[in-house]
Amino acid sequence: MQCVVLAAGEGKRMRPLTARRPKVMLPVANRPMMEHLVLAARDAGITEFVFVVGYGEREVRNHFGNGERFGIQVAYAPQRQQSGTADALRSAQDLVTGPFLAMNGDMILSSADIARMIDAPAPAMGTSTTDHPGDFGVVLVEDGRVLSLEEKSKHPKSNIINAGAYSFTPEIFELLAGIRLSERGELELTDALGILIARHDLGAVPLSTWRDIGYPWDLLDANAALLLGLNSQNEGIVEEGVHLLGPVAVGEGTVIKSGTYIEGPCIIGKNCRIGPHAYIRGATSIGDESHIGHCTEIKNTVVMARTKIPHFNYIGDSVIGSGCNFGAGTKIANLRHDHGPVKAGGKDTRHTKFGAVVGDNVHFGINCSVNVGSVIGSNAQFAPNSVIEGSFGEDAAIR
Ligand code: TTP
Known part of the structure; x- marks a missing residue:
């Protein structure tokens, strides 16, 4: 069975982190989020993938190539304009040869859940539950069938939502051909699903490990969830006098200097310098070639490379x-x-503990104070002692 992964979206809600990279390539537990999904699908038995790419497609192609290094085959279906999920799926039509799975590339699912999707008779939709269903497509399910689907309802009729994972036959492409632009000007897959629902023909497959990653704070939750399964591993140098508690993975070429205290789960990439006397708490991921130095404390954070x-x-x-x-x-x-x-950025993060979203190449002078919920665009620069609060665009400066 093939798996089509929709990975062309712009990821506007994830800005400024997606200013220069596609959302699906953002790191969670030190791997692009889409790699976790693809490896889970591979472990469920899928070896043939079609990646629908568009925004930032070069980065996706460079990372996955033909798939060989992951033990899979990858073909690419370019979506030239990001005009909606129906259009994205339609882009894959010429590469699909039979019944297939289709999945949003910006979510986390276990291989057991993907195996459930593989086993479900097509057409079927993966469903999950959430305490904020109004942010998703809310479904009513009876006897394993989807009875209705309502996008971003102010008064959700249930807490069951469309997880963005489907099992289809090529018949879906006939339905997609008839889709018209929605009110928000997109060609939406949910309109084709509406036709299947009206025919009482869409199965529901409950998924227990689904996690959507739409906003920056979702990255933290996904990171913490994935690090729960981390095994301790040391491919670097851990000096005498370092305390490693719980699962801690240390990448090749990384040096953890004396006096450093790490409470896992934490993953530290390759060629990092940590300490002396750093304090790193779970659930934290530190990208390759980073430096976390003396008397620095980091907690529940994703730090990208360099x-x-x-x-x-x-x-x-x-x-x-x-x-x-x-x-x-x-x-x-x-x-x-x-x-x-x-x-943060005018949105409720639903987190009582949330710090900041910092884009790439941001430079802070000494003793800057960054307040909760700050969102800082790439290349921003802040003079020493700046008090930083609210949102700052790309190249912003406090001098
Ligand atoms: P969305 O999360 O709806 O869109 P997005 O990823 O562009 O993010 P944002 O809303 O923050 O701008 O997309 C769901 C999935 O579908 C996601 O994996 C990206 C993919 N997608 C495409 O491949 N092409 C598209 O035109 C759109 C809109 C989404």
């Missing part, structure tokens, strides 16, 4: 892009005094 957080820093519950530099003493707050949910 970022330097070298002296007396605190970073909590944050997503930090690649190539950033934190001046000595710069800290990110992660809790409001009233312990209320943090808003």
Whole structure:
């Protein structure tokens, strides 16, 4: 069976992290999120993939190539304009040869859940439950059939939602051919699903491990969930006097210097310098070639490659892009005094602990204070002692 992965979207909700890379290539537990999904599908028995690519497609192609290094075969279906999920799936039509799975590339699923999708008679939709169904397509299910699907309802009729994973036969392409632009100007897969639902012909497959990754704070939740399965591993150098508690994976060429205390689950990439005397708490992922230095504390955070957080820093519950530099003493707050949910970029993160979203190549002078919920565009620069709060665009500067 083939698996079509929709990976062409712009990921606007994920900005500024997607300013220069596609959302599906954002790292979770130090691998692109889509790699976790593809490996889970491979482990469920799928070896033939069609990746629908568009925004940032070069990065996807460079990473996966023909799939050989992952033990799979990959063909690419370019979607020239990101005009919706129906259009994305239609782009794969010429490469699909029989019944197939289709999955959004921006989610996490276990191989057991994907195996359930493979076993389900087509057409079928994977479903999951959530405490905020109004952000998704809400479905009513009876006797294993989807009875209705309502997108982003203000008054959701259930807490069951469309997980964005489907089992189809090529008949879906006939339905997609008749789809018209939706109110928001997109060609939406849900319109074709509506036809199947009206025919009482769409099965529901409950999935227990689904995680959607739409916003930066979803990256933290997905990262924590995936690190729960981490096994300790050391391919680097751990000096005497380092404490490693719980699962900690240390990549090749990385040196963890004396006095450093790491409470897993934490994954540290290749060629990093950690410590001396750094304190890293779970669930944290640190990308390749990063430097976490003396008296720096990092907690529940994703740090991308080549970022330097070298002296007396605190970073909590944050997503930090690649190539950033934190001046000595710069800290990110992660809790409001009233312990209320943090808003970031005007959105409710639904997290009482959330720090900041920092794009790529951001430079902080010494002793900057970054308040909860700050969103900082790529290449921003901040003078020493800056108080940083709210949203800053790309190339922003406080001098
Ligand atoms: P969405 O999450 O709806 O869209 P997006 O990824 O562009 O993100 P945002 O809403 O933040 O801009 O897309 C669901 C999946 O479908 C995702 O894996 C990307 C993929 N997709 C395409 O491949 N082509 C498209 O035209 C669209 C809209 C989405």
